[in-house]
Amino acid sequence: MRLLSTLGALAAAAGVAPAFAADVTAKPVKQVAVIGAGAAGASTAYHLHRYAEEAGIAVNITIFERSSRVGGRTLTVNAHDNPLSPVELGASIFVRVNHILWNATDDFNLVRIDPGVDEKGLFGIWDGDSFVYTQDSESWGWWSLAKLFWKYGTAPYHVNNLVQQTVGTFLKLYEKPYFPFRSLTTRAFELDLVKVTGVTGTQFLAANKLDGPFAHDIVQAASRVNYMSNLAYIHGLGTMVSMAPEGAKSVLGGNWRIFTSMVESSKAYLNLNTTVVSIAQEEAKDTNEMISKYIIKTSNTSSAEAGKVVRQSVAFDDVVIATPWQFSDIKEEGDMIQHPIEPVPYAKLHVTLFSSPFRFSPQYFNLDPAAPVPNSVLTTLAGNDEAKPGSAGAGKAGFFSATQVKKVTNPKTSGEEYVYKIFSPEAVTSEFLSSLLGVKVPETFVRTSATDDGEDADFETIDPISWYHPAVFHPYPQKLPRVTFQDPILGRGLYYTSGIESFISTMETSALMGKNVARLIADDYLGISSTKEENVSAGLGHDREQVVLGGKQGVATDEL
Numbered sequence: 001m002r003l004l005s006t007l008g009a010l011a012a013a014a015g016v017a018p019a020f021a022a023d024v025t026a027k028p029v030k031q032v033a034v035i036g037a038g039a040a041g042a043s044t045a046y047h048l049h050r051y052a053e054e055a056g057i058a059v060n061i062t063i064f065e066r067s068s069r070v071g072g073r074t075l076t077v078n079a080h081d082n083p084l085s086p087v088e089l090g091a092s093i094f095v096r097v098n099h100i101l102w103n104a105t106d107d108f109n110l111v112r113i114d115p116g117v118d119e120k121g122l123f124g125i126w127d128g129d130s131f132v133y134t135q136d137s138e139s140w141g142w143w144s145l146a147k148l149f150w151k152y153g154t155a156p157y158h159v160n161n162l163v164q165q166t167v168g169t170f171l172k173l174y175e176k177p178y179f180p181f182r183s184l185t186t187r188a189f190e191l192d193l194v195k196v197t198g199v200t201g202t203q204f205l206a207a208n209k210l211d212g213p214f215a216h217d218i219v220q221a222a223s224r225v226n227y228m229s230n231l232a233y234i235h236g237l238g239t240m241v242s243m244a245p246e247g248a249k250s251v252l253g254g255n256w257r258i259f260t261s262m263v264e265s266s267k268a269y270l271n272l273n274t275t276v277v278s279i280a281q282e283e284a285k286d287t288n289e290m291i292s293k294y295i296i297k298t299s300n301t302s303s304a305e306a307g308k309v310v311r312q313s314v315a316f317d318d319v320v321i322a323t324p325w326q327f328s329d330i331k332e333e334g335d336m337i338q339h340p341i342e343p344v345p346y347a348k349l350h351v352t353l354f355s356s357p358f359r360f361s362p363q364y365f366n367l368d369p370a371a372p373v374p375n376s377v378l379t380t381l382a383g384n385d386e387a388k389p390g391s392a393g394a395g396k397a398g399f400f401s402a403t404q405v406k407k408v409t410n411p412k413t414s415g416e417e418y419v420y421k422i423f424s425p426e427a428v429t430s431e432f433l434s435s436l437l438g439v440k441v442p443e444t445f446v447r448t449s450a451t452d453d454g455e456d457a458d459f460e461t462i463d464p465i466s467w468y469h470p471a472v473f474h475p476y477p478q479k480l481p482r483v484t485f486q487d488p489i490l491g492r493g494l495y496y497t498s499g500i501e502s503f504i505s506t507m508e509t510s511a512l513m514g515k516n517v518a519r520l521i522a523d524d525y526l527g528i529s530s531t532k533e534e535n536v537s538a539g540l541g542h543d544r545e546q547v548v549l550g551g552k553q554g555v556a557t558d559e560l
């Protein structure tokens with residue numbers, strides 16, 4: 001219902017021709033295609049519309065989206081199919097320093113909520129043998145510094161300072177003279193962030209004398225739940241970002257609302273169920289026309305003739321590819337992409353959501369039957385676990401996290417249940433769920449409630465799992481150390497947003513890259529841009545073709 005009404009609103013917006021500034025009627029309308037309606041594509045359209053309005057440029061934006069909805073990796077599913085119980089299946093949290101998302105929630109009157117359980121409980125970090133850390137948890141604010149002091153001394157304080165400092169440096173990318181940027185590699189170098197991205201989390205923490213138990217227990221639990229990676233296989237920046245979720249928020253009803261609001265506000269033509277299959281450069285008909293335009297072919301995802309390819313009638317001045325190229329299946333016709341997009345190793349994550357009246361079993365965690373059991377569990381490596389990369393990295397615990405995310409009412413039994421979310425490298429099995437919950441799953445669990453006279457026993461069946469929703473994602477790249485990042489400019493009028501994912505992959509950073517590309521396009525129309533990179537720091541970043549540091553694009557700098 002919620003989704004349908006939103007689609008209705010978007011369709012209405014799409015039917016309205018964009019309002020053009022009156023004084024530019026003589027100039028031709030700039031045609032811009034955005035491929036993908038996730039955080040990056042929605043932000044591109046939103047900001048380009050704003051910049052164009054400010055500058056009186058006539059821009060006509062068309063968005064192509066393969067799926068039937070806006071949001072991409074930001075999406076909810078409804079527990080028990082109840083639209084009143086949406087649960088984040090993809091990107092679930094953002095923080096105060098995520099200025100684009102935070103401001104958008106204000107601008108669109110969206111309500112920010114504290115994600116997480118609606119009740120007090122215990123939160124723990126499990127290493128496959130025992131809990132290395134537990135604390136009371138009232139919300140998603142996993143670790144309160146005060147509570148960490150007694151166990152880890154001043155390390156939490158110092159790590160927190162390092163996080164604040166790194167985030168502060170990163171935030172310079174939002175402002176002049178660092179914004180906009182034609183090369184992320186150049187900016188990472190200018191801001192000295194390559195010192196953080198070029199080493200592993202382990203190395204970065206060690207360089208700051210912070211590689212003790214706090215790193216192993218807490219920081220690694222954070223890098224595992226955020227980026228399914230042990231500290232030895234994630235760069236320092238990814239590590240710092242993992243430790244930043246203090247004060248985490250979600251949007252009431254779903255984070256995707258930020259992006260549907262952005263698309264609506266952009267007045268773009270939104271084509272859902274439309275897969276872009278190829279991009280080609282148009283033959284220049286007019287010899288005076290120096291710059292050729294782009295021709296896009298699409299296929300209709302939902303129709304019976306799904307394979308039928310249609311050539312879009314509009315020729316585009318600019319095309320923004322706002323999705324990881326390697327999963328887009330878009331064909332490049334000719335040699336249009338001057339700066340080839342190198343594939344990046346993406347992790348594969350199983351996300352399992354389910355609802356159950358049961359809590360986690362003390363036995364599963366080697367606890368006394370009467371002991372309190374955490375309702376949210378993050379994990380780290382066991383003492384004798386070898387740190388491994390990617391899917392092999394879960395170690396003895398076998399999963400990255402198992403958290404209680406919501407309390408719901410089962411519509412059939414009217415009983416109270418918990419919605420759990422499990423992040424694991426492999427699909428969860430019924431054996432695993434049976435021992436985690438301490439009940440036989442999936443066979444129906446039968447409970448006998450004895451009656452006074454012992455006769456006529458009242459049989460009541462309780463489903464151990466009443467709603468089940470598994471999903472598999474390529475959620476983010478494996479953040480191996482690196483000092484170069486795919487640039488946002490692929491060629492004249494051709495842009496790419498997903499290069500930022502190897503730097504940091506969050507909704508905010510994708511939105512930032514979308515905003516950056518929007519600024520570059522607007523500046524290009526205004527004649528502001530040149531092919532030269534702005535001269536931010538003396539002698540550096542003068543030319544975006546220049547490879548600032550050694551190290552080949554797409555290749556990690558250490559021996560992984």
Ligand SMILES: Cc1cc2nc3c(=O)[nH]c(=O)nc-3n(C[C@H](O)[C@H](O)[C@H](O)COP(=O)(O)OP(=O)(O)OC[C@H]3O[C@@H](n4cnc5c(N)ncnc54)[C@H](O)[C@@H]3O)c2cc1C
Pocket residue numbers: 035036037038039040041064065066067071072073074089090091092093094274275276277322323324327328329330349351473474475476497498505506507508510
């Ligand atoms: C399980 C999970 C948990 C996460 N947790 C968080 C979190 O808590 N906080 C956070 O900030 N981030 C989180 N992330 C990361 C975050 O979701 C991503 O970094 C961000 O959403 C990426 O946005 P994007 O627009 O760049 O890409 P996407 O969201 O992937 O959008 C790309 C869009 O392009 C479309 N598309 C692809 N190919 C084509 C084509 N050929 N034609 C037309 N359309 C096409 C796709 O359908 C998609 O809608 C999480 C991700 C996952 C999966």
Ligand SMILES: *[C@@H]1O[C@H](CO)[C@@H](O)[C@H](O)[C@H]1NC(C)=O
Pocket residue numbers: 029060061062269314
């Ligand atoms: C804007 O683009 C759409 C295609 O998405 C096209 O149908 C429409 O005619 C264009 N409008 C203008 C004014 O160029």
Ligand SMILES: *[C@@H]1O[C@H](CO)[C@@H](O)[C@H](O)[C@H]1NC(C)=O
Pocket residue numbers: 099100103174
């Ligand atoms: C967010 O809003 C604040 C307050 O209006 C403003 O100062 C800031 O520049 C905005 N940031 C972004 C990224 O929009």
Ligand SMILES: *[C@@H]1O[C@H](CO)[C@@H](O)[C@H](O)[C@H]1NC(C)=O
Pocket residue numbers: 007067068272273302
């Ligand atoms: C997209 O496809 C889905 C599934 O086929 C369908 O339910 C939906 O109505 C379609 N949406 C649009 C806008 O065409």
Ligand SMILES: *[C@@H]1O[C@H](CO)[C@@H](O)[C@H](O)[C@H]1NC(C)=O
Pocket residue numbers: 271272273274300301302303304
């Ligand atoms: C896809 O095809 C169906 C059936 O032919 C049509 O109703 C729908 O409008 C088309 N959608 C798009 C996005 O072209």
Ligand SMILES: *[C@@H]1O[C@H](CO)[C@@H](O)[C@H](O)[C@H]1NC(C)=O
Pocket residue numbers: 535537538539
């Ligand atoms: C760039 O910086 C250098 C060193 O400060 C300076 O000599 C040069 O003039 C600058 N170039 C431009 C285009 O501003």
